[in-house]
Amino acid sequence: MTAEKAPRLKLRIGTRGSPLALVQARQVAADIERHSGGEIAGEIITFTSTGDKLTTERLINSGGKGLFTREIDEAVDDGRCDLAVHSLKDVPGEIPAGQELVAFPEREDPRDGFITVSGIKSLKDLPEGATVGTASLRRESQTLARRPDLNIVTFRGNVQTRLKKLEDGLADATYLAMSGLERLGMAHLASPVPIEDMIPAAGQGIITIAARPDDLDNDIVALLRKLDHADSRKAAIAERAFLVELDGSCRTAMGGHARLEDGVWKFDGEVLRPDGSERWAEKGTAQADASEADLAALGRSAGQRIRAAAGGDLPAFEDD
Template identity: 75%
Template sequence: MPAGLAPKLKLKIGTRGSPLALVQARQVGADLERLSNGEVTCEIVTFTTGGDKLTTQRLINAGGKGLFTREIDKAVDEGRCDLAVHSLKDVPGALPEGQALLAFPKREDPRDGFISLNGVKSARDLPEGATVGTASLRRESQTLAMRPDLKIVTFRGNVQTRMKKLEDGLADATYLAMSGLERLEMTHVAVPVPITDMIPAAGQGIITVAARPDDLDPAVVDLIKSLNHEQSRLAAIAERAFLVELDGSCRTAMGGHARLEDGKWLFDGEVLEPDGSRRWMQADALSGEVTDDALAGLGRSIGQRIREAAGGDLPAFEDD
C-alpha cells in the first residue's frame, strides 16, 4: 500500500450503470482494494448519462462526444465521487479543469467485432442490400467503404440491447467492441474485424480512471496510478494526441490505433468521407525506447498528415 494512506478509507467510484460499465468499475474497485492491502474500500455510484438516454439518435444530434461522461465528471468536480471510470473512447480531448486521467489498466482487444445471427462472418459476405445497425459514424463509413451497397440503420444501446435488436430483425448485422465482449465473457457472439479493414476508435479497448488529483491525498493518487499498464498508458497518450490534433468529434469518421510490435511502436490512423467513398490513411513507427512526448508526437504527426492529405478541412456528417 502506498505510504501515508489513511486506514479504512472509502473511495466512491462514479460510472455509468450499464452491465459493461459496472464490470469495468467493479474491477477497478477490486484492484484498488487489493493493491491497498485492504486499507481502502470502494463504493460504486452509478449514473444515467445523456448518452444512455439516447435510444435511436446519433450522438451528433444530441451534443456529440462527452455525452457518456458529463454527469460523472460533474459528480467528481462536486466531490460526490472521488474518481470516475470511463471507457477511454468516450472521453473528450479536453478534460474538465482540474481533472486528469490518472490510470490506464491493461487494454483488452481493441478490434471491432462483427455480429450476425445468420452465420455470416464479415460485412463483405452479407447479401446485397443487407442492413447493418450501428450508431458509430466510423463504423458506418468503414462499412460503406467495404460495401457501398449496404444499408445503415442507427443502433444505440448497451450490448444486451443491441443483441436484442438483432434478434428482433431490425438489422442483419451489427458491431460491438471486442474489448467489451471480453469483459462480459461474450466473445463467442462476434468475429473480430481485422484492423486493416476497420481501424478502431482512438482509445478503444482501454478504460481510464479520472479524478481531481489536487483534491485527493497524494497517497490515493499514487494508489490510483499503480493501476497503470505501461503499454496501455503509452498507447492512450498517442491515440489521444491524434484525436486532439484532428479535433476529434462525433461528426467526423476517424480511427486511430497505436501498439507495440517487435520493439516498435506502430500507429495507423484514418479519416473517411461519411459515405466511405474516400479515406485518408497514414501510418508511422517509432523504434527503441520512447518517451511520453515522443508517443504524443507520433499521434499528432499522423493527424497532421491526414489533415493535409484531406485538404485541410475534414469531412463531417450532418445532423439527421
C-alpha cells in the same frame, strides 16, 4: 475482548450504470482493494448519462462527444465522487480543468467484433443490400467504404440492447467492441475484424481512471497510479494526440490505433467521408523505448498529415 477493526476507507467511484460499465468499475474497485492490502474499498455510484438516454438517434444530434462522461465528470468536480471510471473512447480530447486521467489499466482487445444471428462471419459475406446496425459514424463510413451496397440503420443502447435489436431482426449484422464483449464473457458471439480492415476508435479497449489529484490525499493518488499499465498509457497518449490534432468529434468518421508490435511502436490513423467514398490514411512508427512525448508526436504527426491530405477541412456528418 477483541479490539474492533478500524473501518476501511472508501473511495467513491462514479460510473455509468450499464452492465459493461459496472464490470469495469468493479474491476477497478477490486484492483484498489488489492493494491491497498484491503485497507481501501470502492463504493460504486452509478449515473445515467445523457448518452445513455439516447436510444434511437445519433450522438451528433444531441451534442456529440462527452455525452457519456459529462454527468460523472460533474460529480467528480463537485465532490460527490472521488474518481470516475470511463471507457477511454468516450472521453473527449479536452477534459475538465483540474481533472487528470491518472491511470490506464491494461488494454483489452481493441478490435471491433462483427456479429450476426445467421452465422455469417464477415462483412464481405453479407448478401447485397443487407442492413447493418450501428450508431458509430466511424463504423458506418468504414462499412460503406468496403460495401457501398449495404444499408445502415441506427443502433443505440448498451451491449444487451443492441444484441436484442439484432435478434429482433432490425438488422442483418452489427458491431460491438471485442473488449466489451470479453469483459462480459460474450466474446464468442463475435468475429474479430482485423485492424487493417477497420481501424478502431481512439482509445478503444482501454478504460481510464479520472480524478482531481489536488483534491485527494497524495497516498490515494499514488495508489491509483499503481493501476496504470505503461504500454496502455503510451498507446492512449498517441491515440488521444491524434484525436486532439484532428479535433475529433462525433461528427467526423475517424479511427486511430497505436500498438507495440515486433519491438516497434506502430500507429495507424484514418479519416473517411461519411459515405465511405474517400479515405485518408497515415501510418507511423517509433522505437520501442519511445517516451510519452514521442508517442504523442507520433499520433499528432499522423493527424497533421491527414489534415493536409484532406485539404485542411475534414469531412463531417450533418445533423439528421
